[in-house]
Amino acid sequence: MFFDTTKYPLGILGPKNHNFVIFEGNVTNYINCLFLKPSMFELKAESGGARCGVLHTKHGKVESPFYMPVGTKAAVKNMLPEELYRMNVNAIICNAFILSLRPGIDIIKQGGGIHKYMNFDRCIFTDSGGFQVLSKTMLVDLNDRAIRFRDPFSGVKQTLTPEKSIQIQHGLGADVAMCLDDVPHYGRDYDYIAGAVKRTHAWAERCIVAKKYTDEKQLLFGITQGGTFKDLREKSAKKINEMKLDGVAFGGLAIGESKEQAVQALNWQLPHIDKDKPRYFMGLGSPDTILEAIDIGCDIFDSVYPTKNARRGTLFTGNGPIKISSFKRDYGPIEEGCECYTCKNFSRSYVAHLLFVKETLGLRLATIHNLHFMQKMIEDARTAIKNNEFSTFKQEFLKRLKPKAL
RNA sequence: GUGCGUGUGGUGUAACGGUAGCAUAGAAGAUUGUGGAUCUUCAGGAGCGGGUUCGAUUCCCGCCACGCACC
Secondary structure, eight states: OOOOGGGSOOOOOSOTTOSSOOOOOOHHHHHHHHHOOOOSEEEEEEETTEEEEEEEETTEEEEESEEEOBOTTSSOTTOOHHHHHHTTOOEEEEEHHHHHHTTOHHHHHHTTSHHHHHTOOSEEEEEOSGGGGGOTTTEEEEOSSOEEEEOTTTOOEEEEOHHHHHHHHHHHTOSEEEOOOOOOOTTOOHHHHHHHHHHHHHHHHHHHHHHTTSOTTSEEEEEEOOTTOHHHHHHHHHHHHHSOOSEEEEOSOSSSSOHHHHHHHHHHHGGGSOTTSOEEETTOOOHHHHHHHHHTTOOEEEOSHHHHHHHTTEEOOTTOOEEGGGOTTOOSOSSTTOOSHHHHHOOHHHHHHHHHTTOHHHHHHHHHHHHHHHHHHHHHHHHHHHTTOHHHHHHHHHHHSOTTOO
């Protein structure tokens, strides 16, 4: 559906030497951006509010709902791409800003782009770097123009603008780029959050402008904010939805508010998002809350929660999380009936021992299990949606989890 | 065998004639657009015996253990 861009000579139509736009596209890119914008998301099935769809990207289709493991520094900790493929992980998310610090965009570009560099040839999302505003060690200050960060490695100050963020994400060659947003800490007052919402909207518009001159095949998702305030959430949803973006993400959640508050924020926003747009809940990794979010129409998730818990010895099971350290004499699998590599080959005792003595194999085995758990849960959710029985699936799944849940 | 020195949580250390502190390891939590980070809470100690003293982990004596030197 796109012109073959390789047949056309490179040309510069964008505002050359503009102070914030780096134009690296060509005639057809530019035209495609302006006039051809087919939806890259296909809705396939619905069950109540839950949806099953397909996201089309440069690196293949990804069936939704889906959960992305996080590979901030171009690696999902302790996992080989092969291992991810085997678990049917079709999308991951890396952090564009952090990669721009190390190893640097030039190095990845010369290495053939992020996919080739890390040898993962399925869909890769990149986060803009906005979330690092929450990092006390990195944030220097922030205003309408830009965010200033301190490189945690070198101490050197870096300025991140929406334009630069797009440039970086384009340089990496991500399938889906995220707009730069302003993420306020949980608990900030109304006026502060209102300011963050306004800034996030302005930055999204600047991202769209900057992106027009880059790569039409890279998708760009906008991000909503609004804390736990109803009118701000609604306003942000409407505003981001009306922008010409390929998807809408819900930001500033899963950062300290309760599960109920998060679901409520979604409920305020979802009615204002077009049905043909993919909806991405950023940072959510609790299995039970993911099911609630799917139930009301979310499609995409990412979180370090399953992998970080694995490394700390908290393993997910259908009956709730277990602390592996208390099973030093249990020679059964982490979860009976689990089909993951770890459960098929190793005991709870062995995994507990490896984690205790800090053998890296322990981190791998634990991570494999938790990621497998996530993939299996979401896969079952998709099946349930296709069979139009998501609601009962969800109820039964949640009933099995201990009251404490995950 | 003789002389000197040292004995404080599992480990490494601090102070002190009057509530034994710190670090680390340990346990339990927290962990959600990742620093294998960090935070919170809990638990755990004077080598043994005697003496001086109102009171000894501290001062004295013996024993034991360890270290060093000498024989």
